[in-house]
Amino acid sequence: MGHLGNASAPAAYDRIGVGYRRIRRPDPRLDALIGSALRGARTVVNVGAGAGSYEPAGAEVTAVDPSQVMLDQHPGRRKVKASASRLPFADGSFDAAMAVLTVHHWPDPHQGLAELRRVARRQVVFTWDPAHRPQLWMTEDYLPEIRALEESRFTPLAEVVEALDAHTVLPFRIPYDFTDGFQVAYWRRPELYLDPAVRQASSTFATLSPEVVEPAIERLRADLASGEWHRRNADLLDRESVDYGYRLVVAGERPTAG
Template sequence: MAQRRQDGGAGDADYGALGSTYSRYRRPDPRIAAVITQALGEARTVLNVGSGAGSYEPTDREVTAVEPSAVMRAQRPAHLAPAVDATAEQAALRRRLLRRRHDHLQRPPVAGPSCGPGRARRVTRGPVVILTCDPARVQEFWVREYAPEVLEVEARRCPSPEALADGLGGGVSISTVLIPQGRTDGFTEAYYGRPEHLLDVEARRAPARPGRSSTPR
């Protein structure tokens, strides 16, 4: 089971320390939201693991959101249902979800093989969508010439699309999600045409969550 931090968060990013301004900078972009909606297909029930502040969470279906960080849960807008305080690995949560299987699982970027994409198959009937980054592609970003350590950390956070596909057990398609200029979602690569935002300390502190480059499903 993942080690939980003081605010309940788990994983390699301390959202208790970094996530207080998340919703200010990580605002869902409608063009990316449309891609996710298409990937959801006809699913009526969605399990959103690592749901954070609710970015890109569908509002036209029944959603069970799971988020261990209290700081991130507190930033969820009022129109979204409260998130379950748990990690995906917790046995009690698994028992609860197994009693009511979901049509679809939407998972934000994952960090390392311990996230277990194979677990997603056990609690869903339908597709699994992972909006993530390709660690090889992220290192091609021009910021590498100025701050290679930043991109190296980001690249280590996510397995390759091929590793995710293996973990899901086949039947996986991978599609590229373009990063539009002027995007409202503020993650590092989104500022390729607005580099002045990379000098904003709070923008740099906003940890990575949904909104990357490729979507295995």
């Protein structure tokens, strides 16, 4: 999931994509939400497909990604190395187009979203709203550089909705035991951020320099050891899920009933 971007994005995922599937395991609750939005689609193009997370079972899926490392991890048979801004398909080629945490990597998000509308009759886009609050404690207390980076590259939710002429926007609260290790996955399991392999599977951590990340991680390590993190975040410790601004945007043909 998530890798059609500027000129450096394919190279970045060629580097960080190694071992990606071990950390980024599709979560069944997000899978159910995306699957419901794709219900009835027989042919699907997954733009920024990565390793193939959240693709609907039973559909004929074509995976598109600019990173060969990511495509090599994709289990499907139909794989195309291409950019979101220039999808090599005829108008209306698919019942649905899906894009999961990838629009922020595209060099021209509006062109990419227009391409989704061109090649498919339904569009299903999972993204993050940079205007949403609260944000993860990691950005508040340890790495404000993450917030600056994310807010600079994520297209505002309202613009995604407008570009797709979307009819549905569904919130997705991140469960405390979320299995897909993107940036906010470990909001109630802070010790996992100490694992370099976990950080490497997140494009945000991997984009920031070690000189920025490592001192912040050492502060987190110290706060966990002293109990300061638990005191500061006591309100999170008994919560089952938190809304951190992740949204599923659905446009075009509506899912079939059933």
